[in-house]
Amino acid sequence: MSKNTTKKATREISEMSRKHGSDSQRDEELKWMDKLLEKSELTEEDAERIGHKIKNEISKRFERKINKTNH
Numbered sequence: 001m002s003k004n005t006t007k008k009a010t011r012e013i014s015e016m017s018r019k020h021g022s023d024s025q026r027d028e029e030l031k032w033m034d035k036l037l038e039k040s041e042l043t044e045e046d047a048e049r050i051g052h053k054i055k056n057e058i059s060k061r062f063e064r065k066i067n068k069t070n071h
Contacts (some may be wrong), residue, residue, distance in 0.1 A: 014034055019062050
């Protein structure tokens with residue numbers, strides 16, 4: 001993925017988030033995120049890989065909590 005593709009995806013995500021909420025705090029957070037990511041070289045593939053790792057770790061934590069509670 002190219003840098004332009006990553007920037008386009010970031011803009012699209014930001015725009016979708018803006019459409020779902022008009023809260024001024026959310027808008028400010030999205031502007032901050034846009035600024036933070038404007039020079040990012042992270043690709044969509046990288047972001048998906050990282051996202052899957054995070055989801056798997058969260059799932060493991062919940063499983064451990066559930067198993068602790070049931071024993």
